[in-house]
Every structure is written in structure tokens, then in C-alpha cells.
Amino acid sequence: MTKIISFESSADETSVAIVEDGCTILSNAVATQINSHQRFGGIVPEVASRHHIEWITRVLDDALQTANIKPIELDAVAVTYGPGLVGSLLVGLMGAKTFALAHNLPIIPVNHLAGHIAAANFNRPIIYPALALMVSGGHTELVLMREENNFSVLGETRDDAAGESFDKVGRLLKLPYPAGKTIDDMAHLGQATIKFPTAMAHEDNYDFSFSGLKSAVINYVHHAEQKGETINRNDLAASFQNAVIDALLGRTRRALQDFPVKSFVLAGGVAANSQLRQALAELLEQFQNTQFIPVPQLYTGDNAAMVGAAGYWNYKKKKFAGLDLNTNPGLDFELLES
């Protein structure tokens, strides 16, 4: 049994987890800035990195206590070193290095995006070759995995990420951040009556574009305001969400047709969207030889357990780093060579 303690601090969440053999979560302590804002009844004027510093030792203690594990029982320390905000990444990285040094444990560098995909193992084991749709606030990518821990990007967004478009439309509609859950709820109450463009549907690649959709929604609201018309906000939410899902579905279908895989993983924060999960489950019914493995809803957002899952892949391959490991804010997977 391999027990890995893992650290994640690339964006808004500070998290430490202990995961056994990359699939059994013994603990997963997460502190989010969004919660602390809510707890104090408003925005706490703290920068992201300062928030991570305040929380890192507390979530570390919590993770060890909940798992009832002593440091001597651990085998390695996994940590997200990119992509993300440099100031935020550094806190988790320094926490992980310090813990590793103090307890004489090897350090495993983890790509945050690999972590999101590895979280599918908390549902059931990924079978290879596999395809993953990674959709979050910062990324929208179709990733081919020929084998475990091997990633090539088939297509990605050319401008805004899918989750980003949810947040920006949310801002336009004056919804709280992050807006994904609220838009999903509103969409269920509305009808997709407005026809927004699904960008690049006919282009010969696997790329996405959500900037045009954002502009179309802005234009729609703008025109309605000018004419003094009232917008049915639920219908707008449903129409927007439909357009995003259409785009994701179209590209995924094409990739599944061109690359027959044994499993398909849905990962990233936007994977929590109920309509997207439903639509992809239906699409996958047409691909009998491909198993649909969405990341469990609880682990779609940023968390350290997923870093422990991906860290285990590197652990098996003995991909360790020294204490000189640095952050890589722009870290990404390689593009598929054509």
C-alpha cells in the first residue's frame, strides 16, 4: 500500500490530502477563499497567496488527523507545481518541500491538469487508451492518453475557457462568482429559445472557441436594453449553456470517432455541470466500446486528492524532483504531433 500526501494551491483552494494507491482517499482537506468570504459575511481583503499561507498548515493538520496517519507511515509528497498563479503555487510548493525535508520523503511534481483527469480513478479505474475532456475556469482541452500518465492535446480553446465564459456571462447577469452552478440551476428553469452560434463547428480540427459566444450574449443583452425589452434570464441561461454544451459535444464526438478509446473521462470544474454530464452520457451510448468515467462531482473542483491520484502515476515511474523544484505557472500538456 502506497500512501501519498499531496498539496494543491494553484488557484482559490488550499488543500492537502492523503491518498492510498492513487484511488482510495483517506483524507482531503480543502479551504476555499469563496467559503471564507461567505463565513465572514463578505469579501475578505486578502490576496490569494496570503490566504494560502494562512490555511496551509491548518489543512495539513486536518488531513493528517482525519486520515489518522503519522508522517512516518507516508511514502511520498506530491505537489502541484503548475499551471496556476505563481504566488499561490509557491505556498503549496514550499509547504510540500518543507514537509518532505522534515520527514525525509521523496517529492513528486504533479501537473494540475493531470490531477483533474486522475480524479476519474475515484469513480472507477481509467482504461487505456483513453480520451479526456478537461473543462475548467482556465482550461478547455481534449486530451488523448495512449497509456497511463501519457498526455497529448488534440484540441484546446483558442480564446476563453468554457468555465471562464460561464463566469463572464454570470458577471453580465450580475450573478455571484463562480457562476457555473447558478447558471446551471437557471438553465433548468428556462428554455433554450435563443439561437447562439456554436463556434467552429464545421472546422477540421478539435479546437474550441468561446469568445464569440460571449460576445453574442453581450450583444443580445445590449440590444434588449436598447429596445427597453425585459430579458427572460432563465431562457438566456438555458440558451447560453446549450451553446457551450453543443460545442463541447460536437468536438468530443469527432474525437471519439477519430480515436477509438476504451474510456472517456470528463474532468475539471465544469464537469460538475449536470446538463453536460447528462449530454455526454447520452453521447457515449453511441460508443459501445468506450466506458464513460466522469470525475465524481465532489472532486471536479480543485482539491489535493486528485494531486495524490496523479502523483501515484509518477511514483510508480519513479518520477521524483529535488528540493530545487520550482513552479511553472504556464505548464501545459504537449500538443499532439501531427
Added chain:
Amino acid sequence: MKEILTNNRDETQKFAALVAALSSPGLVIALNGDLGAGKTTFTQGFSRALGVTERVKSPTFNIMNTYHTHHFPIYHFDAYRLEETGAQDQGFEDYVGTDGVTLIEWPQYMKDLLPNNRLELIFTRGKYDDSRKIQINGVGSAVEIERQL
């Protein structure tokens, strides 16, 4: 203060290429404008004109993306997510206005880091969905760039 009108994305990107031709390392360009006003579109045209082949994507999530031209880096900032937290303690000082050209979207949320010499561009919607008004304001030494545009 100068003002130009563009009819579509292509014209906005052609204008960006004109600005790029007048740019040199150390220049900071503040890109003001609401959601969908054309800030990232401008940056795409600007970078392409300087030979950037990498994909120029929205930096909203990472806050900063770096691109490489033949001669100097381009630092593409988006302070959108810093509205509530501010830009301190993130190490951004190491980039803004240093060895590359810095473009900043939502500069109002990074005010403390803006140098006195900078090119301010303000994007607003025009009469039509795709048309834009771009106001040009050279502050300090950047007044020379405004003059040449």
C-alpha cells in the same frame, strides 16, 4: 487624446499591428474596456504582428501569460480576477515594464503597478455589434507613440 474607429475584429487587429510596430521593450499598454470590448482581440493582433506563433488566449485564469517574439517577451496580464484582492504580493512587479512589452487588461485593478509612462487604450462599443471606438492616450514618454499613430 486621439480616437479611431474600427468596423470589425480585423480592423482592430490591424490597428494593433500599427501599435506593435511602434513598441519597444519596457512599454506598458493599459487596455481598458468592458467584457467583450476587444482587449484580447487587440492583444492577438499585436502579438501576431511581432511574430508570436503561440496561441494568444485569454489570460483571465492565470492572470499572466508570456509570449515570445523574435526580440523580446510579451507579458499579457488580465487583472479581472484581482478586483477583490488587489495585485500585491504576486510578484507581478518583476514583469510589468521590464524587459518586455506589457499589455494589461482590466488595468483599473492593477493601478499600483502601472508606471507613469504608459499607453492607455480605451475600447468602447460602436454603433454596430462589431464596431469599436478606441481612444488613445499616451501618458508620459508614451505620448510619442500616440503622436505617431
